[in-house]
Amino acid sequence: MSLLQNLSYKEYHTALGFSKEKCEVIADLAGLKISFNDTKKPGEVLLKTLDRRGYSAEQYKNFLVAASQVKTIVTYYRPESKVAILIANDRYQHLSKLATPSIDCDSLAANLKNLGFIVVTIKNTHSRELKEILSKVFQEIPDDSYCFIFYAGHGGGLCNLTCLLGIECPTEDIGTDHCITDNFILSESAKCKPQLCVLILDVCRLNLDRVTNPKLFASVPDTVDYTTHSNLLLAYSTQSSHAAYEVLQIECSTTIDDNVTYELKTGDSARIVPGSSQYVNALCTRLGDDLDVSSLLDKVHGDVENSIRKQKPLKIQSGVAKRSLYDPVKGDVATILTKMKEVTEGYENCVVY
Template structure:
């Protein structure tokens, strides 16, 4: 029997659902040149082409396996560095549970993808700026930079702000913040080939009447330029909450109308979890797709999470890049330099 006659229907449907990029990889592995038209899916057209060429089911199944395991190298960056920032031990604002867990979970996954990971925890804005400036100064040109923040945040005249751990509830000043603009301005100095900035935080609008000092600083917010490819992910829309996901081991059943207040000793009973956004991101990080497609899939997962949350993606630059692209630079030397910075700020920085 022919390939089409022998193939099971689920296998046929899976191939019909393959993207054109995957079909091109399969055709290349089979040493075939296939021209597609718009009347049918690329997978369906490829199937018929392979059938006419006499491929057996076993040959076809091996080609599909090899295709799914094949990773396209879009670019070879000089290095790959992930800067993961967690603020959870606030002095005046509500304390958070998942930011440090989020960063640790991301670090585990990103290290598997070849990233050097640095976690920065619970800093004042000036300290965070000093650390970031020193770290960025060590990153060579044409690198991939992955920057993640989890903690409290706000939005000020379309500028997103990281709130430091000493941020008050009222009369917030610009010195209590590290703006998205400042981060993008600094990261552009190392001329990265790819920068991914993810801000997993609420983007609540500040009340002008109770926060006059920070609104007075709006004219002085930093300008920035974009060197190459930039992808920004916001875990929530403006004025929308970014949810933590916690599972607490307890004997009492809690319904949706009950707010559970953490008490001394409760943190030891929390099952390791993460924010809705990071849970979805960690599920997808290892997928064989470019980073723009990856974020699209993550955002779709978050929109379908148990609590209503709609992420936003901003993209500048259309070149495809992937988090698994292999590096070509001297990673050991860079690692050594970053470890020195980590040791200098060991109270709040780890690798």
């Protein structure tokens, strides 16, 4: 009896629901070259081809077992390039110093590099310098690319904006020259017309004081507008008017809980476990999941909500097309990387690799 005659109706019906990717894996295991691009029922094509080639039901079931052990990566799109811009401010001149932003950016950089991203890290810059670097980098990103932008450092809420504070920021009387806004980053990124833009801000969003920062509030009518291209995912590590937490885990020690305050001592910074902020710890853990970006962030946010310090992230999405950080690029990565290095040369706190 043939393969099709030996399969139960349930087994046959299950096969009809196979994805194209799973069918391609099984066909490869069987040594068959089958195109599933022009059919809405790849499972049916697979079974009929296996049946015509004389494969038995037992062989087919063995292929299913072997295929279940093969990790398939779904490709949703092939962008021109993938560029990650990772910004960390922790060595503040007037505000309290932070422990984790630079370490978190390094952890993210390693993960994203493994996913095929060109990585740009920018650490401990004045706001004016950061704006210059961002403008130059975005100019070199080809249209139809993926942009992954991450910022960790001090921040604050300004009406409906989030301000990212430069290392020179004073404790009061903050002006527009001491910070950049999320709108500025979105406006600059839109110039390269990205196929996907992911902007993640791991900052406190407590409202800045209007009385002690009158110049900043007076500048609100002049803030930058922005437009979105294709697919935008904007994620905040915490909701408006709330704090984000650095939950430190020191080697040879225990994780800090709600009732314990830890003061960094000399030498401790070298012993902080990478991915120490609640948000980045969850993000780095999930980057290995084969999910579209929107679903990935949903998982990350669920993990953060269940972290040690209660924190509710926020995701804003524009565009519904599925895109994955795993998607392979089609452009000339080497040329783009060279241009990135050329335009950022001379900025000591900026590294491209």
